[in-house]
Amino acid sequence: MKAGDELPELTVPITRTLIVAGALASRDYQDVHHDTEAAAEKGSPxxxxxxxxxxxxxxxxxxxxxxxxxxxxxxxxxLGAPNYPGDTMVLRGTVTEVADGTAVVRVVGANGLGHHVTGTVTVSLPEGTE
Incomplete structure (x- = not known):
């Protein structure tokens, strides 16, 4: 592995169940994550x-x-563009650094509206991965 290597993409269907289950699992009870009418009242489709x-x-x-x-x-x-039900998010990653048993990966997750998530993740690698 070296800087510039691309990770295989991951396609994630954005379902109503995924959104609600994720909010419940993380104890985020904001109504915009589970109540369509409340989300609409706050300006979200x-x-x-x-x-x-x-x-x-x-x-x-x-x-x-x-x-x-x-x-x-x-x-x-x-975060950027929201993930709404019925859309698909595709995650892509590019290794930007590899050193001392760690890798830094630039991650972008895009949906039909644009980039939903962008950022970097530093990962400690198991021995023999570098």
């Missing part, structure tokens, strides 16, 4: 995914690639 669910999907993307023994050391992400 539908419920939308919370950042903690996005964070979990980014983590899954990296552990799927590097394996269950890798450790996420730093996750620095920013």
């Amino acid at each position: 539908d419920i939308f995914m919370n950042i903690l669910t996005t964070n979990g999907l980014v983590g899954r993307y990296l552990t799927d690639h590097f394996g269950p023994r890798c450790v996420l050391r730093k996750v620095a992400i920013r």
Whole structure:
């Protein structure tokens, strides 16, 4: 592995169930993550995914690639376009650094509206991965 290597993409269907389950699992009871009418009253066309669910999907993307023994050391992400039900998010990653048993990966998750999530993740790699 070296800087410039691209990770295989991960396609995530954005379902109503995923959005609601992610909000419940992270104890985010904001109505915009489970109540369509409340979301509409606040100006949103539908419920939308919370950042903690996005964070979990980014983590899954990296552990799927590097394996269950890798450790996420730093996750620095920013949200952009919302993830609404019925859309699809495609996660892509590019290794930007590899040194001393760690890798830094630039991650972008895009949906039909644009970039939903962008950021970097620092991962400790299992021995023999570098």
